[in-house]
Amino acid sequence: MSIADSILSVNNDLPIRTDLPVHSGKVRSVYWLTAQDSRRLIEEKSYPVPSDTPLAIMVISDRISAFDCIWHGEGGMLGVPGKGAALNAISNHWFKLFKQQGLADSHILDIPHPFVWIVQKAKPVLIEAICRQYITGSMWRAYEKGERDFCGIQLEEGLSQDSKLTNLLMTPSTKGILKGIPNVPEADDVNITRQNILDNYLAFNFENQSDVSLYENLLTEGFALISQNLAELGQVFVDTKFEFGYVKDLDGNNKLIYMDEVGTPDSSRIWDAQQYAQGRVVENSKEGFRQLLLSHFPDPDILLNKNRMPERQKLATDNALPPEVLMQVAKTYVDIAEKITGQTLTMSKNPKAEIIQILKKNYQLID
Structure with missing residues:
Protein backbone atom coordinates (compact mmCIF):
# COMPACT_ATOMS: atom_id res chain seq x y z
CA MET A 1 0.00 0.00 0.00
CA LYS A 123 -23.13 27.00 20.66
CA PRO A 124 -19.87 28.60 19.50
CA VAL A 125 -18.65 31.94 20.79
CA LEU A 126 -18.09 33.90 17.57
CA ILE A 127 -14.52 34.90 18.38
CA GLU A 128 -11.17 33.57 17.25
CA ALA A 129 -9.45 33.91 20.62
CA ILE A 130 -5.79 34.59 19.82
CA CYS A 131 -3.01 34.85 22.40
CA ARG A 132 0.47 36.16 21.57
CA GLN A 133 3.61 35.96 23.71
CA TYR A 134 6.03 36.95 20.91
CA ILE A 135 5.79 39.46 18.06
CA THR A 136 6.00 37.57 14.79
CA GLY A 137 3.98 36.73 11.69
CA SER A 138 1.16 39.11 10.70
CA MET A 139 1.58 41.19 13.87
CA TRP A 140 5.25 41.81 13.10
CA ARG A 141 4.48 42.65 9.45
CA ALA A 142 1.90 45.22 10.59
CA TYR A 143 4.22 46.60 13.31
CA GLU A 144 7.03 46.97 10.78
CA LYS A 145 4.70 49.09 8.61
CA GLY A 146 4.09 51.42 11.56
CA GLU A 147 0.95 50.00 13.22
CA ARG A 148 1.01 50.23 17.00
CA ASP A 149 -2.65 49.62 17.90
CA PHE A 150 -3.62 45.94 17.95
CA CYS A 151 -7.16 45.16 19.09
CA GLY A 152 -7.16 48.28 21.25
CA ILE A 153 -3.75 47.48 22.80
CA GLN A 154 -0.91 49.96 22.27
CA LEU A 155 2.48 48.39 21.59
CA GLU A 156 5.64 50.22 22.60
CA GLU A 157 8.27 51.44 20.14
CA GLY A 158 11.54 49.62 19.49
CA LEU A 159 10.35 46.00 19.34
CA SER A 160 12.33 43.59 17.18
CA GLN A 161 11.08 40.66 15.10
CA ASP A 162 10.40 37.43 17.04
CA SER A 163 11.12 39.11 20.40
CA LYS A 164 9.17 38.25 23.56
CA LEU A 165 6.41 40.69 24.43
CA THR A 166 6.31 42.23 27.91
CA ASN A 167 2.81 40.85 28.48
CA LEU A 168 0.74 38.06 26.97
CA LEU A 169 -1.52 39.82 24.46
CA MET A 170 -5.10 38.81 23.69
CA THR A 171 -5.84 39.87 20.11
CA PRO A 172 -9.30 38.51 19.23
CA SER A 173 -10.83 38.52 15.77
CA THR A 174 -14.27 37.71 14.41
CA LYS A 175 -15.25 34.14 13.59
CA GLY A 176 -17.32 34.37 10.44
CA ILE A 177 -19.02 37.49 9.05
CA LEU A 178 -20.96 39.25 11.81
CA LYS A 179 -23.52 41.87 10.81
CA GLY A 180 -24.92 44.88 12.59
CA ILE A 181 -22.27 45.22 15.31
CA PRO A 182 -21.19 48.86 15.81
CA ASN A 183 -17.51 49.52 14.90
CA VAL A 184 -17.02 45.92 13.67
CA PRO A 185 -16.61 45.56 9.86
CA GLU A 186 -18.80 42.92 8.22
CA ALA A 187 -15.95 40.60 7.19
CA ASP A 188 -14.41 37.36 8.43
CA ASP A 189 -11.32 37.45 10.61
CA VAL A 190 -11.47 41.15 11.55
CA ASN A 191 -9.53 42.29 14.61
CA ILE A 192 -11.76 43.46 17.45
CA THR A 193 -11.19 45.04 20.85
CA ARG A 194 -12.19 43.91 24.33
CA GLN A 195 -14.58 46.88 24.43
CA ASN A 196 -16.25 45.70 21.18
CA ILE A 197 -16.93 42.37 22.88
CA LEU A 198 -18.17 43.85 26.17
CA ASP A 199 -20.49 46.30 24.38
CA ASN A 200 -21.96 43.58 22.13
CA TYR A 201 -21.48 40.36 24.13
CA LEU A 202 -24.80 38.87 23.01
CA ALA A 203 -23.91 39.38 19.32
CA PHE A 204 -20.74 37.35 19.93
CA ASN A 205 -22.88 34.58 21.51
CA PHE A 206 -21.84 35.14 25.14
CA GLU A 207 -24.63 34.25 27.57
CA ASN A 208 -23.79 37.14 29.88
CA GLN A 209 -21.22 39.90 30.16
CA SER A 210 -19.31 38.24 33.02
CA ASP A 211 -18.48 35.34 30.71
CA VAL A 212 -16.20 37.68 28.75
CA SER A 213 -13.87 37.70 31.78
CA LEU A 214 -14.28 33.92 32.12
CA TYR A 215 -13.24 33.37 28.49
CA GLU A 216 -10.20 35.61 29.05
CA ASN A 217 -9.23 33.62 32.15
CA LEU A 218 -9.60 30.30 30.30
CA LEU A 219 -7.55 31.75 27.46
CA THR A 220 -4.66 32.97 29.60
CA GLU A 221 -4.68 29.98 31.97
CA GLY A 222 -4.84 27.54 29.06
CA PHE A 223 -1.98 29.35 27.35
CA ALA A 224 0.12 29.34 30.54
CA LEU A 225 -0.47 25.62 31.12
CA ILE A 226 0.56 24.65 27.58
CA SER A 227 3.49 27.09 27.64
CA GLN A 228 4.83 25.63 30.89
CA ASN A 229 4.51 22.06 29.65
CA LEU A 230 6.16 22.85 26.31
CA ALA A 231 9.02 24.67 28.07
CA GLU A 232 9.78 21.43 29.93
CA LEU A 233 10.04 19.75 26.51
CA GLY A 234 12.46 22.37 25.17
CA GLN A 235 9.80 24.20 23.15
CA VAL A 236 8.62 27.83 23.08
CA PHE A 237 4.86 28.43 22.90
CA VAL A 238 4.76 31.54 20.71
CA ASP A 239 1.09 32.19 19.97
CA THR A 240 -2.12 30.25 19.55
CA LYS A 241 -5.80 30.37 18.69
CA PHE A 242 -8.48 29.03 21.04
CA GLU A 243 -12.18 28.62 20.39
CA PHE A 244 -14.94 28.51 22.97
CA GLY A 245 -18.58 27.52 23.10
CA TYR A 246 -21.46 26.62 25.39
CA VAL A 247 -22.75 23.11 26.04
CA LYS A 248 -25.33 21.68 28.44
CA ASP A 249 -24.11 19.86 31.52
CA LEU A 250 -25.93 16.84 32.97
CA ASP A 251 -28.38 19.14 34.78
CA GLY A 252 -29.16 21.08 31.62
CA ASN A 253 -27.18 24.20 32.59
CA ASN A 254 -25.03 26.04 30.06
CA LYS A 255 -21.28 25.96 30.65
CA LEU A 256 -18.44 27.58 28.74
CA ILE A 257 -15.99 25.05 27.28
CA TYR A 258 -12.93 24.78 25.03
CA MET A 259 -13.80 23.49 21.55
CA ASP A 260 -12.35 22.87 18.09
CA GLU A 261 -8.66 22.10 18.80
CA VAL A 262 -6.04 23.41 21.24
CA GLY A 263 -2.28 23.81 21.24
CA THR A 264 -1.73 22.07 17.91
CA PRO A 265 0.82 22.86 15.18
CA ASP A 266 -2.15 24.01 13.05
CA SER A 267 -3.50 26.52 15.59
CA SER A 268 -0.21 27.61 17.19
CA ARG A 269 3.38 28.60 16.55
CA ILE A 270 5.88 26.45 18.44
CA TRP A 271 9.64 27.10 18.33
CA ASP A 272 12.65 25.04 19.37
CA ALA A 273 13.85 26.70 22.61
CA GLN A 274 17.53 25.85 22.24
CA GLN A 275 17.68 27.27 18.72
CA TYR A 276 15.73 30.37 19.76
CA ALA A 277 18.21 31.02 22.60
CA GLN A 278 20.93 31.07 19.91
CA GLY A 279 19.02 33.61 17.85
CA ARG A 280 17.48 31.21 15.32
CA VAL A 281 13.79 30.43 14.78
CA VAL A 282 13.12 26.74 14.05
CA GLU A 283 9.40 26.09 13.59
CA ASN A 284 7.71 22.98 14.99
CA SER A 285 4.33 23.98 13.61
CA LYS A 286 2.53 24.76 10.36
CA GLU A 287 4.29 28.13 10.24
CA GLY A 288 7.30 26.29 8.78
CA PHE A 289 5.10 25.16 5.87
CA ARG A 290 3.79 28.71 5.39
CA GLN A 291 7.34 30.07 5.25
CA LEU A 292 8.26 27.36 2.74
CA LEU A 293 5.36 28.39 0.48
CA LEU A 294 6.38 32.05 0.72
CA SER A 295 9.90 31.19 -0.46
CA HIS A 296 8.73 28.57 -3.00
CA PHE A 297 6.69 30.91 -5.19
CA PRO A 298 8.22 33.93 -6.97
CA ASP A 299 5.48 36.37 -5.88
CA PRO A 300 4.77 35.91 -2.15
CA ASP A 301 2.31 38.84 -2.21
CA ILE A 302 -0.24 36.46 -3.78
CA LEU A 303 -0.20 34.47 -0.53
CA LEU A 304 -0.28 37.50 1.77
CA ASN A 305 -2.69 39.81 -0.05
CA LYS A 306 -6.36 39.01 0.61
CA ASN A 307 -7.32 40.93 -2.53
CA ARG A 308 -5.52 38.34 -4.67
CA MET A 309 -7.52 35.34 -3.47
CA PRO A 310 -8.48 34.03 -6.96
CA GLU A 311 -4.77 33.97 -7.96
CA ARG A 312 -3.92 32.26 -4.68
CA GLN A 313 -6.56 29.55 -5.19
CA LYS A 314 -5.21 28.94 -8.70
CA LEU A 315 -1.68 28.70 -7.29
CA ALA A 316 -2.77 26.00 -4.83
CA THR A 317 -4.83 24.09 -7.41
CA ASP A 318 -2.26 24.18 -10.21
CA ASN A 319 0.91 23.46 -8.21
CA ALA A 320 1.59 19.98 -6.82
CA LEU A 321 4.33 20.24 -4.20
CA PRO A 322 7.32 17.85 -4.17
CA PRO A 323 6.60 14.76 -1.98
CA GLU A 324 9.70 15.47 0.16
CA VAL A 325 8.13 18.80 1.18
CA LEU A 326 5.00 17.09 2.52
CA MET A 327 7.09 14.34 4.17
CA GLN A 328 9.09 17.01 6.00
CA VAL A 329 5.80 18.55 7.21
CA ALA A 330 4.70 15.05 8.29
CA LYS A 331 7.88 14.66 10.34
CA THR A 332 7.29 18.01 12.06
CA TYR A 333 3.72 17.04 13.05
CA VAL A 334 4.50 13.48 14.15
CA ASP A 335 7.63 14.50 16.10
CA ILE A 336 5.90 17.28 18.05
CA ALA A 337 2.87 15.03 18.75
CA GLU A 338 5.10 12.28 20.15
CA LYS A 339 7.07 14.81 22.18
CA ILE A 340 3.93 16.35 23.72
CA THR A 341 2.04 13.11 24.42
CA GLY A 342 5.08 11.00 25.32
CA GLN A 343 3.66 8.20 23.15
Whole structure:
Protein backbone atom coordinates (compact mmCIF):
# COMPACT_ATOMS: atom_id res chain seq x y z
CA MET A 1 0.00 0.00 0.00
CA SER A 2 1.43 3.42 -0.99
CA ILE A 3 1.84 6.45 1.24
CA ALA A 4 -0.95 8.15 -0.73
CA ASP A 5 -3.36 5.35 0.34
CA SER A 6 -2.63 5.99 4.03
CA ILE A 7 -3.63 9.67 3.71
CA LEU A 8 -7.23 10.52 4.58
CA SER A 9 -7.91 13.48 2.30
CA VAL A 10 -11.66 13.13 1.66
CA ASN A 11 -13.56 12.77 4.95
CA ASN A 12 -17.10 13.88 4.04
CA ASP A 13 -18.18 10.72 2.23
CA LEU A 14 -18.37 8.20 5.10
CA PRO A 15 -21.63 6.18 5.21
CA ILE A 16 -22.54 7.44 8.70
CA ARG A 17 -26.29 7.57 9.34
CA THR A 18 -27.42 11.21 9.37
CA ASP A 19 -30.45 13.28 8.34
CA LEU A 20 -28.44 16.46 7.77
CA PRO A 21 -25.83 17.50 5.21
CA VAL A 22 -22.24 16.82 6.23
CA HIS A 23 -20.45 20.01 7.24
CA SER A 24 -16.92 20.01 5.87
CA GLY A 25 -14.30 22.54 7.01
CA LYS A 26 -10.68 22.98 5.96
CA VAL A 27 -9.58 19.94 7.96
CA ARG A 28 -12.56 18.33 9.74
CA SER A 29 -15.97 17.04 8.65
CA VAL A 30 -18.96 16.92 11.00
CA TYR A 31 -21.76 14.35 10.78
CA TRP A 32 -24.82 15.19 12.91
CA LEU A 33 -26.34 12.01 14.27
CA THR A 34 -30.08 11.38 14.23
CA ALA A 35 -31.95 12.21 17.45
CA GLN A 36 -32.55 8.46 17.90
CA ASP A 37 -28.85 7.56 17.56
CA SER A 38 -27.81 10.43 19.82
CA ARG A 39 -30.20 9.33 22.57
CA ARG A 40 -29.16 5.67 22.19
CA LEU A 41 -25.44 6.41 22.46
CA ILE A 42 -25.90 8.74 25.45
CA GLU A 43 -27.68 5.89 27.24
CA GLU A 44 -25.40 3.03 26.06
CA LYS A 45 -22.12 4.87 26.66
CA SER A 46 -23.27 6.83 29.76
CA TYR A 47 -22.15 10.17 28.32
CA PRO A 48 -22.52 12.89 31.01
CA VAL A 49 -25.02 15.01 29.05
CA PRO A 50 -28.83 15.42 29.00
CA SER A 51 -30.53 12.58 27.11
CA ASP A 52 -31.82 14.90 24.35
CA THR A 53 -28.38 16.35 23.52
CA PRO A 54 -27.57 16.33 19.79
CA LEU A 55 -24.30 14.46 19.09
CA ALA A 56 -21.99 14.57 16.11
CA ILE A 57 -19.16 12.49 14.71
CA MET A 58 -16.19 14.72 13.92
CA VAL A 59 -13.71 13.16 11.49
CA ILE A 60 -10.34 14.80 10.96
CA SER A 61 -8.41 14.56 7.69
CA ASP A 62 -4.76 14.77 6.63
CA ARG A 63 -5.45 17.80 4.41
CA ILE A 64 -3.15 20.76 4.87
CA SER A 65 -4.40 24.31 4.50
CA ALA A 66 -2.31 27.46 4.53
CA PHE A 67 -3.23 30.99 3.49
CA ASP A 68 -6.88 29.79 3.27
CA CYS A 69 -6.09 27.24 0.54
CA ILE A 70 -5.75 23.45 0.51
CA TRP A 71 -2.37 22.25 -0.83
CA HIS A 72 -1.41 18.92 -2.40
CA GLY A 73 1.67 17.01 -3.53
CA GLU A 74 2.87 15.13 -6.56
CA GLY A 75 2.02 11.45 -7.04
CA GLY A 76 -1.52 11.73 -5.68
CA MET A 77 -0.46 12.96 -2.22
CA LEU A 78 -3.60 14.85 -1.22
CA GLY A 79 -2.45 15.56 2.32
CA VAL A 80 0.23 14.97 4.92
CA PRO A 81 0.60 11.42 6.32
CA GLY A 82 0.10 11.32 10.08
CA LYS A 83 -1.11 14.92 10.31
CA GLY A 84 -4.72 14.17 11.32
CA ALA A 85 -3.73 11.66 13.99
CA ALA A 86 -1.08 14.08 15.30
CA LEU A 87 -3.54 16.98 15.60
CA ASN A 88 -6.14 14.89 17.41
CA ALA A 89 -3.56 13.32 19.76
CA ILE A 90 -2.21 16.75 20.75
CA SER A 91 -5.67 18.24 21.29
CA ASN A 92 -6.75 15.19 23.30
CA HIS A 93 -3.69 15.63 25.51
CA TRP A 94 -4.30 19.32 26.26
CA PHE A 95 -8.09 18.96 26.65
CA LYS A 96 -7.50 16.21 29.22
CA LEU A 97 -4.93 18.34 31.07
CA PHE A 98 -7.26 21.37 31.12
CA LYS A 99 -9.99 19.25 32.67
CA GLN A 100 -7.63 17.72 35.24
CA GLN A 101 -6.41 21.19 36.24
CA GLY A 102 -9.99 22.40 36.70
CA LEU A 103 -10.00 24.93 33.85
CA ALA A 104 -12.95 23.79 31.69
CA ASP A 105 -14.32 20.81 29.79
CA SER A 106 -14.24 20.33 26.02
CA HIS A 107 -16.97 19.25 23.57
CA ILE A 108 -15.46 15.74 23.25
CA LEU A 109 -17.38 12.83 24.77
CA ASP A 110 -15.62 9.86 23.19
CA ILE A 111 -12.63 8.99 20.96
CA PRO A 112 -13.51 5.87 18.93
CA HIS A 113 -10.47 6.13 16.61
CA PRO A 114 -7.37 8.39 16.35
CA PHE A 115 -9.14 10.32 13.56
CA VAL A 116 -12.57 10.52 15.23
CA TRP A 117 -14.27 12.41 18.06
CA ILE A 118 -17.84 12.05 19.25
CA VAL A 119 -18.86 15.54 20.39
CA GLN A 120 -21.90 17.17 21.91
CA LYS A 121 -23.52 20.11 20.17
CA ALA A 122 -22.05 23.42 21.27
CA LYS A 123 -23.13 27.00 20.66
CA PRO A 124 -19.87 28.60 19.50
CA VAL A 125 -18.65 31.94 20.79
CA LEU A 126 -18.09 33.90 17.57
CA ILE A 127 -14.52 34.90 18.38
CA GLU A 128 -11.17 33.57 17.25
CA ALA A 129 -9.45 33.91 20.62
CA ILE A 130 -5.79 34.59 19.82
CA CYS A 131 -3.01 34.85 22.40
CA ARG A 132 0.47 36.16 21.57
CA GLN A 133 3.61 35.96 23.71
CA TYR A 134 6.03 36.95 20.91
CA ILE A 135 5.79 39.46 18.06
CA THR A 136 6.00 37.57 14.79
CA GLY A 137 3.98 36.73 11.69
CA SER A 138 1.16 39.11 10.70
CA MET A 139 1.58 41.19 13.87
CA TRP A 140 5.25 41.81 13.10
CA ARG A 141 4.48 42.65 9.45
CA ALA A 142 1.90 45.22 10.59
CA TYR A 143 4.22 46.60 13.31
CA GLU A 144 7.03 46.97 10.78
CA LYS A 145 4.70 49.09 8.61
CA GLY A 146 4.09 51.42 11.56
CA GLU A 147 0.95 50.00 13.22
CA ARG A 148 1.01 50.23 17.00
CA ASP A 149 -2.65 49.62 17.90
CA PHE A 150 -3.62 45.94 17.95
CA CYS A 151 -7.16 45.16 19.09
CA GLY A 152 -7.16 48.28 21.25
CA ILE A 153 -3.75 47.48 22.80
CA GLN A 154 -0.91 49.96 22.27
CA LEU A 155 2.48 48.39 21.59
CA GLU A 156 5.64 50.22 22.60
CA GLU A 157 8.27 51.44 20.14
CA GLY A 158 11.54 49.62 19.49
CA LEU A 159 10.35 46.00 19.34
CA SER A 160 12.33 43.59 17.18
CA GLN A 161 11.08 40.66 15.10
CA ASP A 162 10.40 37.43 17.04
CA SER A 163 11.12 39.11 20.40
CA LYS A 164 9.17 38.25 23.56
CA LEU A 165 6.41 40.69 24.43
CA THR A 166 6.31 42.23 27.91
CA ASN A 167 2.81 40.85 28.48
CA LEU A 168 0.74 38.06 26.97
CA LEU A 169 -1.52 39.82 24.46
CA MET A 170 -5.10 38.81 23.69
CA THR A 171 -5.84 39.87 20.11
CA PRO A 172 -9.30 38.51 19.23
CA SER A 173 -10.83 38.52 15.77
CA THR A 174 -14.27 37.71 14.41
CA LYS A 175 -15.25 34.14 13.59
CA GLY A 176 -17.32 34.37 10.44
CA ILE A 177 -19.02 37.49 9.05
CA LEU A 178 -20.96 39.25 11.81
CA LYS A 179 -23.52 41.87 10.81
CA GLY A 180 -24.92 44.88 12.59
CA ILE A 181 -22.27 45.22 15.31
CA PRO A 182 -21.19 48.86 15.81
CA ASN A 183 -17.51 49.52 14.90
CA VAL A 184 -17.02 45.92 13.67
CA PRO A 185 -16.61 45.56 9.86
CA GLU A 186 -18.80 42.92 8.22
CA ALA A 187 -15.95 40.60 7.19
CA ASP A 188 -14.41 37.36 8.43
CA ASP A 189 -11.32 37.45 10.61
CA VAL A 190 -11.47 41.15 11.55
CA ASN A 191 -9.53 42.29 14.61
CA ILE A 192 -11.76 43.46 17.45
CA THR A 193 -11.19 45.04 20.85
CA ARG A 194 -12.19 43.91 24.33
CA GLN A 195 -14.58 46.88 24.43
CA ASN A 196 -16.25 45.70 21.18
CA ILE A 197 -16.93 42.37 22.88
CA LEU A 198 -18.17 43.85 26.17
CA ASP A 199 -20.49 46.30 24.38
CA ASN A 200 -21.96 43.58 22.13
CA TYR A 201 -21.48 40.36 24.13
CA LEU A 202 -24.80 38.87 23.01
CA ALA A 203 -23.91 39.38 19.32
CA PHE A 204 -20.74 37.35 19.93
CA ASN A 205 -22.88 34.58 21.51
CA PHE A 206 -21.84 35.14 25.14
CA GLU A 207 -24.63 34.25 27.57
CA ASN A 208 -23.79 37.14 29.88
CA GLN A 209 -21.22 39.90 30.16
CA SER A 210 -19.31 38.24 33.02
CA ASP A 211 -18.48 35.34 30.71
CA VAL A 212 -16.20 37.68 28.75
CA SER A 213 -13.87 37.70 31.78
CA LEU A 214 -14.28 33.92 32.12
CA TYR A 215 -13.24 33.37 28.49
CA GLU A 216 -10.20 35.61 29.05
CA ASN A 217 -9.23 33.62 32.15
CA LEU A 218 -9.60 30.30 30.30
CA LEU A 219 -7.55 31.75 27.46
CA THR A 220 -4.66 32.97 29.60
CA GLU A 221 -4.68 29.98 31.97
CA GLY A 222 -4.84 27.54 29.06
CA PHE A 223 -1.98 29.35 27.35
CA ALA A 224 0.12 29.34 30.54
CA LEU A 225 -0.47 25.62 31.12
CA ILE A 226 0.56 24.65 27.58
CA SER A 227 3.49 27.09 27.64
CA GLN A 228 4.83 25.63 30.89
CA ASN A 229 4.51 22.06 29.65
CA LEU A 230 6.16 22.85 26.31
CA ALA A 231 9.02 24.67 28.07
CA GLU A 232 9.78 21.43 29.93
CA LEU A 233 10.04 19.75 26.51
CA GLY A 234 12.46 22.37 25.17
CA GLN A 235 9.80 24.20 23.15
CA VAL A 236 8.62 27.83 23.08
CA PHE A 237 4.86 28.43 22.90
CA VAL A 238 4.76 31.54 20.71
CA ASP A 239 1.09 32.19 19.97
CA THR A 240 -2.12 30.25 19.55
CA LYS A 241 -5.80 30.37 18.69
CA PHE A 242 -8.48 29.03 21.04
CA GLU A 243 -12.18 28.62 20.39
CA PHE A 244 -14.94 28.51 22.97
CA GLY A 245 -18.58 27.52 23.10
CA TYR A 246 -21.46 26.62 25.39
CA VAL A 247 -22.75 23.11 26.04
CA LYS A 248 -25.33 21.68 28.44
CA ASP A 249 -24.11 19.86 31.52
CA LEU A 250 -25.93 16.84 32.97
CA ASP A 251 -28.38 19.14 34.78
CA GLY A 252 -29.16 21.08 31.62
CA ASN A 253 -27.18 24.20 32.59
CA ASN A 254 -25.03 26.04 30.06
CA LYS A 255 -21.28 25.96 30.65
CA LEU A 256 -18.44 27.58 28.74
CA ILE A 257 -15.99 25.05 27.28
CA TYR A 258 -12.93 24.78 25.03
CA MET A 259 -13.80 23.49 21.55
CA ASP A 260 -12.35 22.87 18.09
CA GLU A 261 -8.66 22.10 18.80
CA VAL A 262 -6.04 23.41 21.24
CA GLY A 263 -2.28 23.81 21.24
CA THR A 264 -1.73 22.07 17.91
CA PRO A 265 0.82 22.86 15.18
CA ASP A 266 -2.15 24.01 13.05
CA SER A 267 -3.50 26.52 15.59
CA SER A 268 -0.21 27.61 17.19
CA ARG A 269 3.38 28.60 16.55
CA ILE A 270 5.88 26.45 18.44
CA TRP A 271 9.64 27.10 18.33
CA ASP A 272 12.65 25.04 19.37
CA ALA A 273 13.85 26.70 22.61
CA GLN A 274 17.53 25.85 22.24
CA GLN A 275 17.68 27.27 18.72
CA TYR A 276 15.73 30.37 19.76
CA ALA A 277 18.21 31.02 22.60
CA GLN A 278 20.93 31.07 19.91
CA GLY A 279 19.02 33.61 17.85
CA ARG A 280 17.48 31.21 15.32
CA VAL A 281 13.79 30.43 14.78
CA VAL A 282 13.12 26.74 14.05
CA GLU A 283 9.40 26.09 13.59
CA ASN A 284 7.71 22.98 14.99
CA SER A 285 4.33 23.98 13.61
CA LYS A 286 2.53 24.76 10.36
CA GLU A 287 4.29 28.13 10.24
CA GLY A 288 7.30 26.29 8.78
CA PHE A 289 5.10 25.16 5.87
CA ARG A 290 3.79 28.71 5.39
CA GLN A 291 7.34 30.07 5.25
CA LEU A 292 8.26 27.36 2.74
CA LEU A 293 5.36 28.39 0.48
CA LEU A 294 6.38 32.05 0.72
CA SER A 295 9.90 31.19 -0.46
CA HIS A 296 8.73 28.57 -3.00
CA PHE A 297 6.69 30.91 -5.19
CA PRO A 298 8.22 33.93 -6.97
CA ASP A 299 5.48 36.37 -5.88
CA PRO A 300 4.77 35.91 -2.15
CA ASP A 301 2.31 38.84 -2.21
CA ILE A 302 -0.24 36.46 -3.78
CA LEU A 303 -0.20 34.47 -0.53
CA LEU A 304 -0.28 37.50 1.77
CA ASN A 305 -2.69 39.81 -0.05
CA LYS A 306 -6.36 39.01 0.61
CA ASN A 307 -7.32 40.93 -2.53
CA ARG A 308 -5.52 38.34 -4.67
CA MET A 309 -7.52 35.34 -3.47
CA PRO A 310 -8.48 34.03 -6.96
CA GLU A 311 -4.77 33.97 -7.96
CA ARG A 312 -3.92 32.26 -4.68
CA GLN A 313 -6.56 29.55 -5.19
CA LYS A 314 -5.21 28.94 -8.70
CA LEU A 315 -1.68 28.70 -7.29
CA ALA A 316 -2.77 26.00 -4.83
CA THR A 317 -4.83 24.09 -7.41
CA ASP A 318 -2.26 24.18 -10.21
CA ASN A 319 0.91 23.46 -8.21
CA ALA A 320 1.59 19.98 -6.82
CA LEU A 321 4.33 20.24 -4.20
CA PRO A 322 7.32 17.85 -4.17
CA PRO A 323 6.60 14.76 -1.98
CA GLU A 324 9.70 15.47 0.16
CA VAL A 325 8.13 18.80 1.18
CA LEU A 326 5.00 17.09 2.52
CA MET A 327 7.09 14.34 4.17
CA GLN A 328 9.09 17.01 6.00
CA VAL A 329 5.80 18.55 7.21
CA ALA A 330 4.70 15.05 8.29
CA LYS A 331 7.88 14.66 10.34
CA THR A 332 7.29 18.01 12.06
CA TYR A 333 3.72 17.04 13.05
CA VAL A 334 4.50 13.48 14.15
CA ASP A 335 7.63 14.50 16.10
CA ILE A 336 5.90 17.28 18.05
CA ALA A 337 2.87 15.03 18.75
CA GLU A 338 5.10 12.28 20.15
CA LYS A 339 7.07 14.81 22.18
CA ILE A 340 3.93 16.35 23.72
CA THR A 341 2.04 13.11 24.42
CA GLY A 342 5.08 11.00 25.32
CA GLN A 343 3.66 8.20 23.15
CA THR A 344 4.36 6.77 19.72
CA LEU A 345 1.74 7.95 17.25
CA THR A 346 -0.45 5.21 15.81
CA MET A 347 -0.28 5.43 12.02
CA SER A 348 -3.19 3.98 10.03
CA LYS A 349 -2.61 2.15 6.76
CA ASN A 350 -6.23 2.68 5.71
CA PRO A 351 -7.92 5.10 8.13
CA LYS A 352 -11.22 5.30 6.26
CA ALA A 353 -11.77 1.52 6.34
CA GLU A 354 -10.83 1.41 10.06
CA ILE A 355 -13.26 4.22 10.93
CA ILE A 356 -16.13 2.56 9.06
CA GLN A 357 -15.46 -0.76 10.79
CA ILE A 358 -15.33 0.76 14.30
CA LEU A 359 -18.42 2.97 13.87
CA LYS A 360 -20.35 0.02 12.47
CA LYS A 361 -19.28 -2.61 15.00
CA ASN A 362 -19.00 -0.62 18.24
CA TYR A 363 -21.46 2.23 17.68
CA GLN A 364 -24.00 0.87 15.15
CA LEU A 365 -23.89 4.12 13.18
CA ILE A 366 -23.42 2.56 9.76
CA ASP A 367 -26.08 0.38 8.10
